[in-house]
Amino acid sequence: MEFVGPCKRCMIITVDPDNAKRDASLHKTVIKENNNKFGVYASVIKKGDIHVDNDIHLLD
Numbered sequence: 001m002e003f004v005g006p007c008k009r010c011m012i013i014t015v016d017p018d019n020a021k022r023d024a025s026l027h028k029t030v031i032k033e034n035n036n037k038f039g040v041y042a043s044v045i046k047k048g049d050i051h052v053d054n055d056i057h058l059l060d
Helices: 025-034
Strands: 003-007 037-043
Touching: 025 037
Parallel strands: none
Antiparallel strands: 003 037
16 A cells, blocks of 8 residues: 555544534544544555455555
């Protein structure tokens, strides 16, 4: 896989799915603790199987 860029967390995590009420506390924590980065976008550059306990290596 090739790292493409960081994924910013959108505001949808502020909405309670049961009642549609908003609570910004979780989003504020993600912003504060992780600079609003929630994950990464990546592209598959070579297909293959991944299994539990496989070694992984980060390449420059």
